[in-house]
Amino acid sequence: MKLTLKIWRQKNAKAKGIFATYKMEDVSHEMSFLEMLDALNKNLVGEDKDPVAFDHDCREGICGSCGMYINGHPHGPVPAVTTCHLSMRYFSDGDTIWIEPWRAKPFPVIKDLIVDRSAFDKIQIAGGFISVNAGAAPEANSILAEKKKSDKAFDSSICIGCGACVAACKNASAMLFVSAKISQFALLPQGRIEAKERVRAMVEKMDELGFGNCSNTGACEAECPKQIKLTNISRLNREYYKAY
Amino acid sequence: MGKLVSKIPEGPLAQKWTRYKASVKLVNPANKKKIEIIVVGTGLSGAGAASALGELGYSVKNFCYQDSPRRAHSVAAQGGINAAKNYQNDGDSTFRLFYDMIKGGDYRAREANVYRAAEVSNQVIDHFTALGVPFARDYGGTLDTRSFGGVQVSRTFYAKGQTGQQCLLGCYSSLNRQIKKGNVKMYPRREMLDLIVIDGKARGIITRNLITGEMERHGAHAVVLATGGYGTIYYLSTLAVNSNASAAWKAHKKGAFFANPSFVQIHPTCVPQLNEFQSKLTLMSESLRNDGRVWVPKTKKDKRPANEIPEEERDYFLERRYPAFGNLVPRDVASRAAKERCDAGYGVGETGLSVNLDFRDAINKQGKKAIENKYGNLFEMYKTITGSDPYEEPMRIYPAGHYTMGGLWVDYELMTTIPGLYAVGEANFSDHGANRLGASSLMQAAGDGYFVLPNTISNYLADEIRVPRITTDTPEFEAAEKAAVEKLTRLLSVKGKQTAASFHKRLGKIMWDYAGMTRNEAGLMKALELIRELRTEFWKDLNIPGTIGELNMELEKAGRVSDYFELAELLITDALNRKESCGAHFREEYQTPDGEALRNDEEFAYVAAWEYAGEGKPHILHKEDLRFEEVEMKVRSYK
Numbered sequence: 007m008k009l010t011l012k013i014w015r016q017k018n019a020k021a022k023g024i025f026a027t028y029k030m031e032d033v034s035h036e037m038s039f040l041e042m043l044d045a046l047n048k049n050l051v052g053e054d055k056d057p058v059a060f061d062h063d064c065r066e067g068i069c070g071s072c073g074m075y076i077n078g079h080p081h082g083p084v085p086a087v088t089t090c091h092l093s094m095r096y097f098s099d100g101d102t103i104w105i106e107p108w109r110a111k112p113f114p115v116i117k118d119l120i121v122d123r124s125a126f127d128k129i130q131i132a133g134g135f136i137s138v139n140a141g142a143a144p145e146a147n148s149i150l151a152e153k154k155k156s157d158k159a160f161d162s163s164i165c166i167g168c169g170a171c172v173a174a175c176k177n178a179s180a181m182l183f184v185s186a187k188i189s190q191f192a193l194l195p196q197g198r199i200e201a202k203e204r205v206r207a208m209v210e211k212m213d214e215l216g217f218g219n220c221s222n223t224g225a226c227e228a229e230c231p232k233q234i235k236l237t238n239i240s241r242l243n244r245e246y247y248k249a250y
Numbered sequence: 251m252g253k254l255v256s257k258i259p260e261g262p263l264a265q266k267w268t269r270y271k272a273s274v275k276l277v278n279p280a281n282k283k284k285i286e287i288i289v290v291g292t293g294l295s296g297a298g299a300a301s302a303l304g305e306l307g308y309s310v311k312n313f314c315y316q317d318s319p320r321r322a323h324s325v326a327a328q329g330g331i332n333a334a335k336n337y338q339n340d341g342d343s344t345f346r347l348f349y350d351m352i353k354g355g356d357y358r359a360r361e362a363n364v365y366r367a368a369e370v371s372n373q374v375i376d377h378f379t380a381l382g383v384p385f386a387r388d389y390g391g392t393l394d395t396r397s398f399g400g401v402q403v404s405r406t407f408y409a410k411g412q413t414g415q416q417c418l419l420g421c422y423s424s425l426n427r428q429i430k431k432g433n434v435k436m437y438p439r440r441e442m443l444d445l446i447v448i449d450g451k452a453r454g455i456i457t458r459n460l461i462t463g464e465m466e467r468h469g470a471h472a473v474v475l476a477t478g479g480y481g482t483i484y485y486l487s488t489l490a491v492n493s494n495a496s497a498a499w500k501a502h503k504k505g506a507f508f509a510n511p512s513f514v515q516i517h518p519t520c521v522p523q524l525n526e527f528q529s530k531l532t533l534m535s536e537s538l539r540n541d542g543r544v545w546v547p548k549t550k551k552d553k554r555p556a557n558e559i560p561e562e563e564r565d566y567f568l569e570r571r572y573p574a575f576g577n578l579v580p581r582d583v584a585s586r587a588a589k590e591r592c593d594a595g596y597g598v599g600e601t602g603l604s605v606n607l608d609f610r611d612a613i614n615k616q617g618k619k620a621i622e623n624k625y626g627n628l629f630e631m632y633k634t635i636t637g638s639d640p641y642e643e644p645m646r647i648y649p650a651g652h653y654t655m656g657g658l659w660v661d662y663e664l665m666t667t668i669p670g671l672y673a674v675g676e677a678n679f680s681d682h683g684a685n686r687l688g689a690s691s692l693m694q695a696a697g698d699g700y701f702v703l704p705n706t707i708s709n710y711l712a713d714e715i716r717v718p719r720i721t722t723d724t725p726e727f728e729a730a731e732k733a734a735v736e737k738l739t740r741l742l743s744v745k746g747k748q749t750a751a752s753f754h755k756r757l758g759k760i761m762w763d764y765a766g767m768t769r770n771e772a773g774l775m776k777a778l779e780l781i782r783e784l785r786t787e788f789w790k791d792l793n794i795p796g797t798i799g800e801l802n803m804e805l806e807k808a809g810r811v812s813d814y815f816e817l818a819e820l821l822i823t824d825a826l827n828r829k830e831s832c833g834a835h836f837r838e839e840y841q842t843p844d845g846e847a848l849r850n851d852e853e854f855a856y857v858a859a860w861e862y863a864g865e866g867k868p869h870i871l872h873k874e875d876l877r878f879e880e881v882e883m884k885v886r887s888y889k
Contacts, residue, residue, distance in 0.1 A: 143380035150391030
């Protein structure tokens, strides 16, 4: 199929960006979205032009590196997939596709579609851990955990840290991201011990870094490629109230 | 041959590690702060090592090429992590786990290292559980396990099909805690371009900041490489597309021997290649073979949809060839059996290069819900990629490059042949012999990082406490930085027509065709010739737009591919040298009449450790003889 791509090009953090137009011939339905961009870049390099920069690594939907706005949706129009898993089956001959980086104040653009998500690491550094040194752990089965809660903890813990939730939110809120980690630990007995310190530290850091507040629009849940639920945010709020 | 000293402690196998720890030299807490350690890589072994060393009070600098340590490729491991807990009361023990690994590795691993890996496995599970890794649990609240390929006990702890992600995020959380405490300083988006050796000791690294393109010098009292394997040498593999061997290769060229490079695991259950643009092959966890049955039609080129082929016309070839282990044979055996059927014309799908993995019987017996609980996310992933629903029709799978058992040679202390340079996790060669058993990579990587290295490194550092902070304004740093810049400049100045990726793809095809699942002398010789031609073409017709002093992903790729050309030759040299079939290394000339691997213990019960002899010179082979004191070398049979 033939496609027209409108891609955000921005030389570096300070430069002004623009949409550049590229025509693609012979795009296969069997390609993934990133493989389609690989093909574009191959052409650009062949013409000695600067290829489009984008983050990517595992290409199996688990590392969280990739992420771009595609036709107004983080990771594109198909629910519950990352950009690397988005198949070109979902596009048709003659389509024009708009491709942009995440847009949020705490995620400044580095180049083209690459943004700086180190703010996410900073939030995790503030408190996203259980304080135990190697060698200090008790025998694993001495910590019993209710299966139902443990399974819920797992459902929260599968966040890949891609940033789609922040990009989707009109307030650039990181509540879904933070609540996923808070929930994982809050639901496990080993995480309860420092639950108060954790929630205070992570929320404080989140605010400090300029992420917005949650106004319950639910865009984050709708766009999350791992389908992390809004109930995590309710749990975060509950944990936060309990912590003061 | 005198250069390889494995430093295996005296005493009975089961007491070696305990005795070692009791006698190892220690570093006083007050001195630890003054000692700097560089850790390159943030997977289970790298983040594990950085955290544990930080917890001990050392000053750690941790590097990764990704934007965040949470993205290291350990994240993609699926099925599980082994430990000898014997929670199932099914006869498991440290010895049995050790024995399964030694046997599974086809007696080409070092006994003492393997035993220790089995020994620390229980500590790894305790630690991950304490860190809040949500492993699967039973209704009574205890941890659940499942069985995995190549063994007859249930010792694999898991978190659905995302065990690697959960363990990696556990490591990431412990790393974050040390970053917060100031014990670890994190350097993301950095690529290691060289190792600094001063007076014979590893003293630092040269990195390139991948955002600004700036060259950086980092000094330390010791350097730990946790940089993973070289599976992307095949271009298409289950690895992250940016995974590479460049850090290990640079260390090799500075004097670290490279061991058993031809030992590469081809994983049997991957989504087959669907098109020519494909950039990677996705793994479908081996755990699927617990419930899925592998089959092909009994008739050649049978194009009927799988569900229309009646039971009596199906060949469950693993169950047929290996009745004792059936679908749970180790990976190398399963991969070759699938290749054999496809080469003989029984493969399914458009290309005939795939076999069925069928869940029909398991769904009928256990119900769809039970199967969904175990493999839900994998089934979803398969459907996303292929558009076909594994609940309704069999998956199609084919082997793909996955894990490299070979790597930097290390002694019992995980130190390479360069004093002060350590290699942990997949980057070293030590624990898996010629074939790795499922769910043992997470186990070994976390064990190395959290529990082995932090104990062994003090034996070296105890003698380094009087060495002041390593400054980087020395001739060694100067020369290494200059050489790194020169290499990048040379790549940039080729100014031809083709992309680095297009060369990588062609190199990968040569490696897959001639040095993949099976090898023979003529093919390997042919591959050497083809690689040399391609390498010449690379240095004449490569194109990289842009400059060195900016974010330049084409430049990064080209650097990695140029190293792969060199490693590919060594891999083939090793495969030519090893005139036997063992584990994943299958030389067609050496097989039994029924097509099984034929080992030659008389001549090849050794680790082949290769020394770099200089540009254009042949590598020098050093042999570490493998002595088996506790186990008898047997024919590895799963029949």
